[in-house]
Amino acid sequence: MYEIVRSQKLQPPMINAIIKVEKLKADDVFFNQTGFEEEDVEPSMKELGIENDDEIKAIIDEYTKKSAEFLDAKKDETAKMIQLAKEIQEAARKQKEEAGQQALATAKAQTPSELLGMDENSAALF
Numbered sequence: 001m002y003e004i005v006r007s008q009k010l011q012p013p014m015i016n017a018i019i020k021v022e023k024l025k026a027d028d029v030f031f032n033q034t035g036f037e038e039e040d041v042e043p044s045m046k047e048l049g050i051e052n053d054d055e056i057k058a059i060i061d062e063y064t065k066k067s068a069e070f071l072d073a074k075k076d077e078t079a080k081m082i083q084l085a086k087e088i089q090e091a092a093r094k095q096k097e098e099a100g101q102q103a104l105a106t107a108k109a110q111t112p113s114e115l116l117g118m119d120e121n122s123a124a125l126f
Contacts, residue, residue, distance in 0.1 A: 010018075027038045045051045 030036070030038050042051075045056065050056055
């Protein structure tokens with residue numbers, strides 16, 4: 001999902017639609033693996049009074065840590081991609097600038113008749 005969002009310039013509504021589809025997919029995988037709906041887990045934990053259980057807290061802390069590490073890795077990856085894009089843009093700008101300077105130097109070295117593509121006979125008329 002991150003690659004899709006980063007690789008294309010999508011409108012925010014399209015990004016939101018992708019996120020919703022990915023959440024639906026994740027919910028389906030969760031249900032297929034556990035037999036429970038994701039939306040039923042937290043209310044059931046509260047109903048059973050186990051949300052403050054040490055084992056549950058350890059599981060939540062572990063996944064919170066994994067999630068933070070994953071997001072940090074994606075943040076670093078994104079920063080590298082942005083830096084690379086800036087470097088590519090700068091190189092393209094320099095190349096375009098150099099090409100413009102070369103064209104200007106070439107144009108200055110030519111006579112007016114050469115610039116207009118005239119032969120000597122046509123230039124003599126002016």
